Amino acid sequence: MTRTAAAAGTLPLHDRFAQVRALSEALAARLSDADATVQSMADASPAKWHLAHTTWFFETFVLRDSAPGYALHDDRWPFLFNSYYEAEGRRHARDRRGMVTRPTLDEVREYRAHVDAALRAALPGLDAEAQALVTLGCHHEEQHQELLVTDILHLFSENPLEPALWPAARKVPVGMPGPIGWIGHPGGVVEIGHAGGGFAFDCEGPRHRTLLSPHAIADRTVTNGEWAAFIADGGYRNARLWLADGWAWVKANGVGAPLYWEERDGGWTRFGLDGRRAIDPAAPVTHVSFYEADAYASWAGARLPTEFEWEAHAAAHDPAGGNQMDAAGAVEPRPSAGGPAFFGDVWEWTGSAYRPYPGFRACEGAVGEYNGKFMSGQFVLRGGSCATPRGHCRASYRNFFYPHQRWQFTGVRLAKDA
Secondary structure: OEOOOOHHHHOOHHHHHHHHHHHHHHHOOOOOHHHHHOOOOOOOOOHHHHHHHHHHHHHHHHHHHHOOOOOOOOOOHHHHHOOOOHHHOOOOOHHHHHHOOOOOHHHHHHHHHHHHHHHHHHHHHOOHHHHHHHHHHHHHHHHHHHHHHHHHHHHHHOOOOOOOOOOOOOOOOOOOOOOOOEEEEOOEEEEEOOOOOOOOOHHHOOOEEEEEOOEEEEOOOOEHHHHHHHHHOOOOOOHHHOOHHHHHHHHHHOOOOOOOEEEEOOEEEEEEOOEEEEOOOOOEOOOOOHHHHHHHHHHOOOEOOOHHHHHHHHOOOOOOOOOOEOEOOOOOOOOOOOOOOOOOOOEEEEEEEOOOOOOOOOOOOHHHHOOHHHOOOOEEEEOOOOOOEOOOOOOOOOEEEOOOOOOOOEEOOOEEEO
16 A cells, blocks of 8 residues: 555545555554554554554544444444543553454454445535544544554564564665754744644644744754764763653663664664664664653753744645655665755654643544643654654644653754754
8 A cells, every 4th residue: 555645635535534544454464463462562552453443433433423324333342442532431441452352353354344334435425524533533543553563563572583574675874974964043933833724633733923042953863873872972871961750761771772772793783674683873763762862962962952943944844755654664764865854754852841832722522532631741742754654744743752752763853052
């Protein structure tokens, strides 16, 4: 299943729905029933659960509520595949999802086919509000496509055999990029947030004005080679570089490198969806936490950008550009192709807490639980990654994770005061 950059914004809704659903199937096509059932940690979910939960979303919020005569595929399954919607009642514990050996992967695929057929039949008769929920469901499933990929990566990393999901040719190293360049900004009042004219999640608005101080932002993200220098210089052993919570996290968890890195045969390697390989020094570093990103910035004599600084710069760049996911396979950050790029490869930690914009109001109903209730204790990331479906991201898009989390494709772009 291959996407095109323009598809997300220009396809008729029934084609958009079909495209999104097909990509999820393609991403899971190589998985065994066991691969798709196991849960490797509480933050991750089984692939089978992702496939079923995204289907539950369409069945619950569109078919059940807006398609007269629709009967649930199995009235026991909403308990299994609801995620966190309190308005939808009781649900299976998140950290126990890996215990759900039944339904099988094939039965989940049958569930998807049932819901897909019913939604295609109902779509021409749906009102504007229900069609908007179909659009939301497509974007919701794209988020789960990225989670599906990163959760499989974490699962396979726990297997001593370190299996590859997708085979890939040995990569020919490229030359290291030059030193980081700096893009200046004079500061002043700028407008931030989604300006309308297309889909956005509720947390991307309202659009509002904010004041920026004069600053500069790096023209690329930090590379594996630069991160290796940070490690060699004792970056993970120098408490002065770390926030107190970050230093406590390092000591409690024995952290000494990005997730999936190991030293073997005198050099750093990383585990990816193509198996264990030597790190590419020129590629963007990834699978680092906010704590690590902040410590690296301190070591480099810089800081993390605010999400408002990031958006002010990224607004001039194509959100469908860069290394993003177009099809199943070859999901990995790549060395820079030259020129400033703000989208793709790795999600970029910002120094901004995930909080509501002035005037924010959550949507009515159960879907109002989608973003607003998570605005506590998390930090904003921007820009999408190599596992983000192309066309899903935009300059105003706000991803968010807790500061210790790093199983996603998370990386670092530096900033500094002018």
